[in-house]
Amino acid sequence: MIEYNFCPKCGNAILLNNEPPYCTQCDIAYYRNAKPCASVLPIKDGKVLLAKRGRDPYKGAYDIIGGFMEADELPEAAALREAKEETGLDMKIVTLLGIYNDRYGEGGDYTLNLHYIAVIVGGEMQAMDDVAELE
Template identity: 40%
Template sequence: MQRKFCSACGGALAPATERHRSQKCKSCGAEHFRNSKPCAGALVVRNGRVLLVRRAIEPFKGHWDTPGGFLHENEHPEVGARREILEETGLHVRLVGLFGIYMDCYGGDDADEWTLNIYYIAEPLDDAEPRAADDASEIGWFAPDALPATMAFKHERQVLDDWRARLRQS
């Protein structure tokens, strides 16, 4: 995303170009890098079904979503993924392994805010039933052949397709 003002001095920023991908402050010269924002989440699987949450907030309010979210400053993605899942579902989970990393744009194609989404495979630590909370309004367990037709974020369709493909291979 193109930013207008320098966070160090409030001066105007030169726009980024294909050649100069960072934005330089015209007043103090500070360079502002434009990086993707890191997010972490997991495919929580129990009895062959994956846990999805219905979004209670914009963007994509009302759409199914994988539990996860933006990492805090200095937060390891493993810690962030477990925290987000606990906040949204009340479930304590164990991360079984890294699933993959997916790029996306927060808020859709026009938003121009890139996200780097780190996915784990996880399983609940106990038999507790999840409860929707925080950014989630509903919870569902979905079999690989009965996944929602549409997902909140574009990359999540790919995540679920990859999950299905791996199940077929194993």
């Protein structure tokens, strides 16, 4: 999690012993918010398709297909974009599975994760982006 000592806006010191920390010059608060993420659990031949991580955190571990949302992106669009970037597959969301909190690695940023059940509707499957294998 990024901790600021100085305000990214004006460069002045941030009062860190306050919750939330805030800038002593422009009085802007710096909240420690969770980063939104979206993912899909695609059903392929009656099984869930998983990705093996190609980089840290947790390189080599199996993971759900997905990632961080862009600032102006809806969760469903982010999940489908991440699926295409990581698998080469086009998918259709069936339903929202659930919303969960997590952390991005040991001591990393907090995340708010929206997981969707999806079906594969096209494309050619190949591990891409930060994915080493698809299984």
